Amino acid sequence: MDKIKKIKGFSDVFSPRSDSYTLLEAKARDIFFRYGFEELRVPILEKTELFARSIGTETDIVQKEMFTFPDRKGRSLTLRPEATAGVARAYIENKIYSSRDISKLYTIGPMFRYERPQKGRQRQFQQINAEILGSTAPETDAELLLMLNSFLRDAGFQKLSLELNSLGCPQCRPDFLKAVSDFLSRQDEEALCPDCRRRSRSNPLRVYDCKINTCREQIKKGPVLTEYLCGDCRDHFQTVKRLLGISGVQYRINPNLVRGLDYYQRTTFEVLSEDIGAQSAVAGGGRYDGLLKDLGGPDLPGIGFACGMERLLLILGEAPNPQSDFFIAPLSQKAKEIGLLLACQLRAKGLRGDVAFEGKSLKSQLRQANKQQAAACLILGEEELTRSTVLLKDLSSGEQSEIRQEDLLTALPLSRQ
């Protein structure tokens, strides 16, 4: 029989890696709670049209990166490639806006993109998402970034950098796009790389993001986005920058920061790490004021970010194995019963530990206890049973003493505090 193997780009996560996820999630929940956010759980499967309409039919994500398939009745479904579309859909469908002006929502879970896997990129990956719906105030942008910053710092990330840009709005961006197109069409085609020649027609803004030196030289002479921002966008961007400044958040303006989802406007940002390979963005997001309306909802604004857990954990490295408080080594059949009952009592008091039921020698049981890094081994032999005691061996000092079973709890050394 052939073994069934997992599919490309998916992974099985065992402890201690799985513990790292839990810990990171817990930190996010704690910070987000303090910022007044509420958790929203949305489906991971949606109608394909939702993503096509929100992310944009011409984007790479929709064109070639989605897990899309027909259901049993022939309707096209897609495993979500990002969270915002589903959150927006849920917000509209449940008319959340009718009972409150502002909604602060977060959601944590798996996303799916059909890409070639590499370091920091798998086909199923875990994201932490936060969205603020219903406010155009630049203070909202700043607050969201402050929260992201606070979460990342709390989780222990030091060397990350924040890049910021404004993409303008439907009033001013068309002028800029036209200027870019005009500029590119006036350039010598030979000066651009083949990709950029294609981009200059399909998605001119992307040319600004090209890493080829000759393209960079060319685009340096091109129109600058910030000079095309309308008054409102300029003020908005200015305020966001000022608020970040007075809050002590370090950031860098990156006028070439173009994001791959069509719904973004005005504020966009990415958080980058230098230490995790080519896929360096650990978080990213921006404002999407037109999205809800485009999805058939009310004309309300929104802003949000997504945080890639695998990429963050790449920086954090391996978590230590969890330790336990006790390991019970019974030396007879009867002792296994007593051991089971004692373990149950200790666990009821909040301690963690195992009982060995395999009937192995004391020597191998102690080896096992040591391997598990248990703080103490409780030996239950014939002599102990007749006296209703246990032999308590402290595994770090090696000292042991015989104590009464009812005194166990107070006598145990603790592995963790």
Place this chain on the structure above:
RNA sequence: GUGGGUGUAGCUCAGGUGGUAGAGCACUUGGUUGUGGCCCAAGUGGUCGCGUGUUCAAGUCACGUCACCCACCCCA
């Protein structure tokens, strides 16, 4: 979708010019009729990714195929 790299024990890897497999770690047991970590000894464990070909003989050579990794692209 396009490149490049790697597939040998549970893990990390050795195996000049072809002669059907090794180390370290891990695991099990023993060295102590009931005592871990260090040490010592023995033991378990391999269709050498898979297939075809060349050959008396293939882990080693050729072709194909699959998987994984890294990068491009794109993004969390």
